[in-house]
Amino acid sequence: MLKKMAYVVLFTLLLTSVLTGSGYKRPGSTSAQFLKIGVSARAVAVGEAYTAVTQGADAFFYNPAALARIPSVDVFASYSSWFAGMNFQSLAVAKNFVRKGVGCLSFTSLQSDEMQVRTPLKPDGTGETFYVGNYRMGLSFARFLTNHAALGLGINYLHLKMWKYAVHSFSTDLGVLFITDYHGFRFGMSIVNFGPEIKFLKEQYAIPTNFSFGAAIEPIHTALHLMTLSFTTIKLTDAEQKVRVGAEYEYKRTFALRAGYKFGLDEEQWALGCGLKMNIAGFNLKMDYAFSSYGIIGYRNLLTLGLSF
Template identity: 35%
Template sequence: MKKLTILLVVVFCTTIFTVPARSAIKKVAQTGLQFLKIDVSARAAAMGGAYTMPGNDASAMFYNPAGMALMQSKLDFFASRTEWFAGITYDAAGLAADLGNWGTVGASVVAADYGNDIIGTVFATNEKGYEKTGMVDVGAYAVGLSYAKSLTDKFSVGGQVKYAGQNLGSNVLTMVNDKLGPEVENKVSGFAFDFGTIFYPGFQSLRIGMSVNNFSEQFKYQEEAFQLPLTFKVGAAMDILDVLMGEHNDPLLISIDALHPRDYTERIHVGGEYWYNGMIALRSGYKFNYDEEGFSAGVGLKQTIAGMNIKLDYAYSDLGIFETVSRFSFGISF
C-alpha cells in the first residue's frame, strides 16, 4: 500500500508540473461527440470541473465511477440540466444503488438537444448560390451502466460501459442537373468505457486518484474516422481546514485535477467548496488553458425531509465571448 501511495503521488506531481512544458503542442479538431466533455453536474461545474475526487454519489458516473463506492446512502438519484449557448441544452440523470459487499451499481443517461431550427443547404448555381434542403433533425445521447467497489478501506475502483451516439441528420451532398442528389444519413454510435480509482493515503482527508473517460474504437460518418474525446485525469482533494484548524464542523474542500486530453494540450482544473452548517454550500473554480472557459461559481442546498436527503445545486460558468452558462442539479438519496 505504501508503494501504491508513492506511485500515485509521483504520477500526480509529474502531471501537474509538466503541463506548461507540453502546452505548446496543440491537438485540436481530432475528436467527435464533443458533448461527452460537457460538465453535467452543477456541483462539478461550479468547482471548475475539478471533480475526479469529490464525487461520491450518482453524479460520479459522469466523472470518476470509483466515487460511487463511497456513497453514504443505499440509493441515490441525480438529475441535471445544462443551458448551453446557442439554445443547446444537455439533460442528464443517474441512479446508483449500494449492494453492500457486492459493490455499487449504477445507470446513467445524457442527451443533447441542439434545437429544431437548423436548416440544411447545398451549393447551387442559382442567384443565391445555394438551395435549401429542409430542416435538419440533430441530437446526441449516451447511456451507461456502472460498477464500483471499495477493495480496502483506502482504495476504490470503478468503471462504466456506455453506448454513445450522435445524429447530425441527413443531407444532400451534390446537385445533379439542378436537382437535389441523394440524401445521406449522418449517424454514428458505439461503445465507450470509463474507469477510475480513488485512494486515501492516510493523511487527514487527503484523497488522490485518476480516471480515464471515453476510451473507445474509432467512429465514422462517411469516409473519415475519428476518435471520441479520450481524457486522462489525475486528481487530488482535501478539506484544508483539517490542517489549519483541526476539529471543525464546516469543511472547506479544495480539489485540483490535471487533464491530458486527446484533442488539446494539457489542462488544469481547480475548485473549492465550503459548507456552512451542513446545509448551504458556496463553490467556485477555474479552468486553465481554455480558449473561452474559465471562471465558475455556484451554490448548493441540502436538507433532510422525511428521511430523504434532498440536494439542489446551481452553477454559473463564464464562456468568454459566448453566453454565460447555467446548470441546475437535483439529487435525492435514501
C-alpha cells in the first residue's frame, strides 16, 4: 500500500513540474474562466486556503481526495449573483460506498439573463434574444489507501454556449491528502481542470488548469473550541503563483467565524464569513455565508447549504 502511495506522490510531483514549469502565461489567455470562481462559502471565507481543509461534498471542487473523509452521504449546494448580471450555481452529492470509497456527482453553471441580439445595422436590437451559459458536470471517486493517506480522481464534461454557438470539452482532476495525528495537521495537493484546449469559432485557448498545495493545523482542539489555520499556494496556467491564508474558529462545533486573505491580487484580497450547523430529525444541516471584496469592482455574497446523513 505504501508503494502505491509513493507512486501517486511521484506522479503528482511529476505532473506538477510539467504544469508549473511551462512558464507564466498572461491573464486572459485561457478559456472557461468560470472554472476559477469560488464555489464554497466556507472556502471563500478562508481565502480559499482550502486544499487541506475541505471535508464535505465541496471537496470535489478543491481537492477530490478529501471526499474520502465523508462517512455516509453529503449534499452541497451554492448560489450567488455574479458580476454583470450573471448567476452562479453549484451542486454536489457524495456517497460513501463502504470498503470501496466515496463517489461524487457535481454540476456547476454560470448563466446570464436573456440579452438582445444587436448588429451594426440594428443597434437597438433585431428582435432576437440570446444568453451565455457555461456548464460543468463531473464525476469523482476517492478512497483512503492507508489510515492517513487518500487519493481522489475526477473527470468533468464542459459545455460552453453563447447564442447559437456551443463547444464541448472535458477535464480531469487529481488530488492527494495526508492526515497526521499531530494537532490535526494535514496537507494535500491537487491538480484540477487539466485537459485539452477549447476551440471556440476560430480561436483556441487552454482551460485554467489549477495546481494547489496546502496545509492545515488545529492549534486549539477542545470540546468547546476548535481553531483551524490554513494556507494554500496556487498556480494557475494563466497567472503567477499566489499564496492564500485562512483561519476558522468553531464554538461547540455549531457556530463558526472565518477570515481569509489572498496575497498578490490587485482587487480580490480579503474575505469574511460565518457558518452554522444543526441537527434536525437526524439530518445534519450546514449553512455557510461568505463576503468577499473585489475592490473597485464591488463585492460578492455567497450562500451555501449542506446536508449530511
